[in-house]
Amino acid sequence: MRVREVKAERRGVCGAARCYVKAVDQEVTLSCGSCGTQRGPETAQNSAAGASAIRQVKREKWFFMGKVILDMSMSLDGFIAGPNDEDGGLHDYFFSPSGDTVQVVEEGIKTTGAIIMGRRSYDLGDQFDGFVNTPYKVPHFVLSHHVPAKPAKGATAFTFVTDGLQSALTQAKAEAGDKDVVVGGGATLAQQVLSAGLLDEIQIHLVPVLLGEGIRLFDHLANAPIELQTTRVIASPGVTHLTFQVRKEAKEPV
Numbered sequence: 001m002r003v004r005e006v007k008a009e010r011r012g013v014c015g016a017a018r019c020y021v022k023a024v025d026q027e028v029t030l031s032c033g034s035c036g037t038q039r040g041p042e043t044a045q046n047s048a049a050g051a052s053a054i055r056q057v058k059r060e061k062w063f064f065m066g067k068v069i070l071d072m073s074m075s076l077d078g079f080i081a082g083p084n085d086e087d088g089g090l091h092d093y094f095f096s097p098s099g100d101t102v103q104v105v106e107e108g109i110k111t112t113g114a115i116i117m118g119r120r121s122y123d124l125g126d127q128f129d130g131f132v133n134t135p136y137k138v139p140h141f142v143l144s145h146h147v148p149a150k151p152a153k154g155a156t157a158f159t160f161v162t163d164g165l166q167s168a169l170t171q172a173k174a175e176a177g178d179k180d181v182v183v184g185g186g187a188t189l190a191q192q193v194l195s196a197g198l199l200d201e202i203q204i205h206l207v208p209v210l211l212g213e214g215i216r217l218f219d220h221l222a223n224a225p226i227e228l229q230t231t232r233v234i235a236s237p238g239v240t241h242l243t244f245q246v247r248k249e250a251k252e253p254v
């Protein structure tokens with residue numbers, strides 16, 4: 001359990017000057033140093049003092065307040081790439097967005113605070129200069145067993161993590177603050193985070209194409225069935241954006 005306590009920005013409990021914000025993991029409690037009254041856990045909705053305290057926690061990045069999201073494009077038959085890493089048109093919606101997809105793409109860029117990816121995805125991205133003009137100007141963490149001699153082209157900050165998934169996630173969360181940590185692929189990494197129960201949400205950009213063969217996203221899941229709840233469906237002609245919450249009871253600690 002992580003606890004942090006500082007003087008509140010505004011008087012919250014009884015109006016005395018000595019009010020404190022106490023954050024325990026992601027819950028915020030207000031307590032008064034004068035009369036000892038405590039109130040909480042607070043939400044942004046239930047009081048102005050609660051909203052102020054939560055803003056303080058987020059702004060000062062006391063704790064990771066975002067979500068861990070798997071965000072990937074997939075063909076209707078479940079592939080994220082062809083057998084030789086061909087993209088199969090799965091990313092066209094991102095580079096030429098139209099209709100509601102414009103908003104989905106903008107939202108993803110705005111809410112992403114850090115990205116985790118596997119080494120093959122990094123190598124392929126770099127090979128095609130994919131990081132030179134990326135709109136994701138956030139720290140990237142690449143899981144690998146070895147660090148490359150030369151960094152990728154472009155201004156993106158890459159950290160190569162050689163001591164495992166948990167370490168990559170901890171580092172990414174520390175950078176993301178109140179934004180989300182996005183697991184951006186590929187399949188090997190996605191399967192690890194799913195199997196370890198580390199995801200809060202899955203976003204699939206489902207492209208209406210049948211690739212027939214290639215790299216499957218949802219293979220080798222250690223703890224299937226993993227229960228999901230559909231939280232959003234946005235249909236565009238060239239892609240359907242599906243959002244699922246991962247049910248907490250289906251999660252297992254690593």
Ligand SMILES: NC(=O)c1ccc[n+]([C@@H]2O[C@H](COP(=O)([O-])OP(=O)(O)OC[C@H]3O[C@@H](n4cnc5c(N)ncnc54)[C@H](OP(=O)(O)O)[C@@H]3O)[C@@H](O)[C@H]2O)c1
Pocket residue numbers: 071072073074079080081082084085086090117118119120121122124143144145146161162163164165184185186187188189190192215
């Ligand atoms: N459709 C989409 O949205 C999307 C998104 C991203 C990628 N892709 C595609 O997916 C394919 C790549 O996926 P992939 O499954 O083959 O590879 P990947 O997940 O990108 O990378 C796998 C590699 O990452 C490293 N790695 C993974 N977990 C690790 C761990 N726990 N510790 C240390 N190193 C670890 C290993 O590299 P080392 O050899 O360095 O140990 C492993 O071989 C490509 O075709 C890419 O274009 C599609």
